Amino acid sequence: MSLSSSPAAAGRPAPVVASVGASGRVALVVTAKDPVADGVVRLRLEAPGGLRLPDWTPGAHIDLGLPNGLTRQYSLCGDRWDPRSYEIAVLREPDGRGGSAFVHDHLAVGDGIEVGGPRNHFPLVPADRYLFVAGGIGITPMLPMIEQATMLDTPWSLLYGGRRRVSMAFVDRLARWGDRVTLWPQDSHGLLDLASAVDAEPSGTKIYCCGPAPLLAAVESVCTDRPVGHLRIERFEAREQGPPVRTTGYEVELARTGTVLGIQPGDSVLDALAAAGAPVLASCRQGVCGTCETTVLAGTPDHRDSLLDEAQRRRNDCFYPCVSRSASDRLVLDL
Amino acid sequence: MSLATPDPTVEAPALDVDPFGPEILADPIPFHERLRAAGPVVHLPRYDVYAMGRYAEVHAALVDWQRFQSAAGVGLSNFRSEKPWRPPSLLLETDPPHHDAPRHVLEPILNPRALRALRPRWETAAEELVEDLLERERFDAVSNLAERFPLRVFPDAVGIPEEGRENLLPYGDHLFNAFGPVNALVEKGLPRIAGVSGWVNEQCRREVLSADGFGARIWEASDCGDITAEQAPLVVRSLLSAGVDTTVHALGAVMAGFLSSPEQWERLRAEPARARVAFDEAIRWESPVQTFFRTATCDVRVGDVVVPEGRKILMFLGSANNDPSRWERPEEFDLDRDPSGHVGFGMGIHQCVGQHVARMEAECVLHALARRVKKIEPDGIPVRHLNNTLRGFSSLPARLVAR
Numbered sequence: 207m208s209l210s211s212s213p214a215a216a217g218r219p220a221p222v223v224a225s226v227g228a229s230g231r232v233a234l235v236v237t238a239k240d241p242v243a244d245g246v247v248r249l250r251l252e253a254p255g256g257l258r259l260p261d262w263t264p265g266a267h268i269d270l271g272l273p274n275g276l277t278r279q280y281s282l283c284g285d286r287w288d289p290r291s292y293e294i295a296v297l298r299e300p301d302g303r304g305g306s307a308f309v310h311d312h313l314a315v316g317d318g319i320e321v322g323g324p325r326n327h328f329p330l331v332p333a334d335r336y337l338f339v340a341g342g343i344g345i346t347p348m349l350p351m352i353e354q355a356t357m358l359d360t361p362w363s364l365l366y367g368g369r370r371r372v373s374m375a376f377v378d379r380l381a382r383w384g385d386r387v388t389l390w391p392q393d394s395h396g397l398l399d400l401a402s403a404v405d406a407e408p409s410g411t412k413i414y415c416c417g418p419a420p421l422l423a424a425v426e427s428v429c430t431d432r433p434v435g436h437l438r439i440e441r442f443e444a445r446e447q448g449p450p451v452r453t454t455g456y457e458v459e460l461a462r463t464g465t466v467l468g469i470q471p472g473d474s475v476l477d478a479l480a481a482a483g484a485p486v487l488a489s490c491r492q493g494v495c496g497t498c499e500t501t502v503l504a505g506t507p508d509h510r511d512s513l514l515d516e517a518q519r520r521r522n523d524c525f526y527p528c529v530s531r532s533a534s535d536r537l538v539l540d541l
Numbered sequence: 542m543s544l545a546t547p548d549p550t551v552e553a554p555a556l557d558v559d560p561f562g563p564e565i566l567a568d569p570i571p572f573h574e575r576l577r578a579a580g581p582v583v584h585l586p587r588y589d590v591y592a593m594g595r596y597a598e599v600h601a602a603l604v605d606w607q608r609f610q611s612a613a614g615v616g617l618s619n620f621r622s623e624k625p626w627r628p629p630s631l632l633l634e635t636d637p638p639h640h641d642a643p644r645h646v647l648e649p650i651l652n653p654r655a656l657r658a659l660r661p662r663w664e665t666a667a668e669e670l671v672e673d674l675l676e677r678e679r680f681d682a683v684s685n686l687a688e689r690f691p692l693r694v695f696p697d698a699v700g701i702p703e704e705g706r707e708n709l710l711p712y713g714d715h716l717f718n719a720f721g722p723v724n725a726l727v728e729k730g731l732p733r734i735a736g737v738s739g740w741v742n743e744q745c746r747r748e749v750l751s752a753d754g755f756g757a758r759i760w761e762a763s764d765c766g767d768i769t770a771e772q773a774p775l776v777v778r779s780l781l782s783a784g785v786d787t788t789v790h791a792l793g794a795v796m797a798g799f800l801s802s803p804e805q806w807e808r809l810r811a812e813p814a815r816a817r818v819a820f821d822e823a824i825r826w827e828s829p830v831q832t833f834f835r836t837a838t839c840d841v842r843v844g845d846v847v848v849p850e851g852r853k854i855l856m857f858l859g860s861a862n863n864d865p866s867r868w869e870r871p872e873e874f875d876l877d878r879d880p881s882g883h884v885g886f887g888m889g890i891h892q893c894v895g896q897h898v899a900r901m902e903a904e905c906v907l908h909a910l911a912r913r914v915k916k917i918e919p920d921g922i923p924v925r926h927l928n929n930t931l932r933g934f935s936s937l938p939a940r941l942v943a944r
């Protein structure tokens with residue numbers, strides 16, 4: 207739909223919020239880059255002209271669109287009361303696909319960078335108490351959560367593990383919380399004792415965990431008796447999935463255009479949609495970021511993402527075509 | 542955050558008027574012009590509050606929740622020193638961090654994707670409504686349309702029982718009056734309000750709500766701990782408080798737009814896909830929610846004036862939406878305009894969470910009308926309904942010509 211009239215150009219006030227472009231991203235500038243631990247840098251990002259950035263809540267992440275074409279998610283770890291900057295911390299991952307190495311080696315103060323989001327799949331919900339469990343760079347979303355829990359007068363404690371003390375970021379910033387914070391460097395202390403930490407928590411405690419996949423798996427295994435929704439996990443790596451529901455091909459119908467696509471069992475629905483010119487944005491391509499979310503109008507998806515919980519999966523109303531497939535012969539999408 | 546600097550500051554210009562008096566409520570436009578001309582922020586000695594009416598400042602303040610808080614109440618009464626007449630809304634009358642969890646729960650329940658399932662039912666309801674109007678030929682666009690449609694579909698969507706729904710309009714009307722001073726409009730509502738608000742609170746209980754509505758979804762969110770069981774009924778209450786009168790007056794506004802500009806009706810008939818634009822344009826043009834207060838969390842500089850910490854500021858959304866420095870010919874209801882950026886739903890973290898519900902209601906009604914109706918003509922004098930916060934009509938007599 208085209209709208210012809212434009213607002214009174216002369217007197218139009220300057221925007222007060224950095225505007226999000228058609229790509230769903232804003233162009234920000236790196237205004238600070240400091241090492242905060244061995245192999246970890248903290249970045250501050252601001253809009254040119256000092257405009258406000260979109261608001262966020264603790265647990266939110268942004269997508270960094272790197273000039274080398276990669277997109278990476280990073281939790282916001284700054285102060286949401288400061289509307290003009292985002293802060294993230296990036297760990298150099300030697301075995302990664304080059305995203306973090308680019309940030310460490312090439313991204314400099316003054317550079318522009320595309321940012322998408324913020325989005326929050328890891329919101330802080332009300333609780334009697336919080337137990338925050340962080341592994342390594344998983345500390346980043348916990349920092350604003352801790353501030354917020356304090357503001358809400360909700361008691362909390364933090365269990366923070368890392369490989370070595372010098373590789374653990376923000377230890378100085380946590381020092382003021384005294385013995386609410388337990389630091390657990392693996393080289394001197396061994397693995398986190400999750401079982402006793404979790405056992406010591408009363409039933410009204412909500413447990414927030416972010417870190418490497420083995421830590422998430424370990425915390426899941428000691429929380430099986432906890433009520434639904436009391437363990438909250440942030441995944442930056444995809445969850446292990448069982449075998450696909452169907453081994454034969456299926457059809458995907460785009461409801462708005464009537465196009466029907468035939469999909470082979472091993473094909474990615476996202477690729478097929480892109481080839482058909484459907485307007486789907488993607489970022490992680492692993493079912494963890496939520497960028498490619500698509501509405502399902504009919505049919506039953508075979509969910510293979512790491513985002514939806516069981517109840518959300520059963521609703522059959524949305525799915526992530528970068529990893530998910532169809533369980534039914536045809537899947538009708540709102541595209 | 543920029544605090545007041547020791548630069549020279551000036552007193553805010555004073556406007557000695559009562560913006561909640563019947564004359565201004567009946568026709569706020571001349572007052573809005575004075576307000577915008579007087580400066581970016583003015584002082585209203587009558588209530589000893591500040592006020593803003595220009596688009597740029599109103600927009601900037603609405604998104605700046607850090608310095609313009611809602612938790613001290615979005616009405617005249619300052620919750621820092623006065624006790625609210627009802628427990629504060631967990632959405633409207635809170636700021637982060639308390640605002641986050643309820644908002645996070647409500648957003649996915651009311652987003653366009655979640656609403657899609659309701660659409661076929663609402664389309665049928667809209668068609669029935671239009672058939673009925675065509676049979677009457679002469680009708681009142683307020684009582685027979687703007688009130689009737691939301692009262693038919695919205696309480697069902699929330700999941701409250703049939704009985705007692707007549708309480709919803711007086712509840713909403715009083716609630717929006719109560720954001721203003723205790724004047725005759727508020728006093729008029731007082732005798733009934735205890736009973737009416739008791740009924741509303743009763744509908745927010747889990748046992749009362751049907752299993753498939755928004756209300757049940759809110760309670761489900763408390764099962765997995767996204768909000769507490771104490772918060773759930775208050776979140777349901779927000780839907781019942783904010784979702785009826787506002788939509789009624791917004792539908793009234795879009796009908797008033799077509800009644801006063803018949804060529805715009807031609808425009809819609811020619812291109813029914815403009816229904817959404819028409820609705821948002823009506824909200825810009827008429828601004829059913831005219832005002833909300835904010836409270837300064839620190840000394841805030843606006844232009845050359847410093848608004849001291851703790852003081853209330855009245856945001857004139859309707860004035861911002863008609864500011865000629867933002868909109869060309871703002872007084873015209875124009876389907877060719879891009880109304881995006883209007884502040885009729887608010888802006889920022891408090892922007893109306895139910896806006897997609899209202900838009901879908903309006904779209905269903907306008908599509909059904911555009912399909913069946915050739916002309917909509919005025920058939921008598923429109924009568925304004927006065928409310929301290931809302932702008933709308935109590936009567937819009939009209940006549941239809943079928944296609």
Ligand code: FES
Pocket residue numbers: 487488489490491492493494495496497498499511526527528529
């Ligand atoms: S692209 Fe990230 S979930 Fe699909």
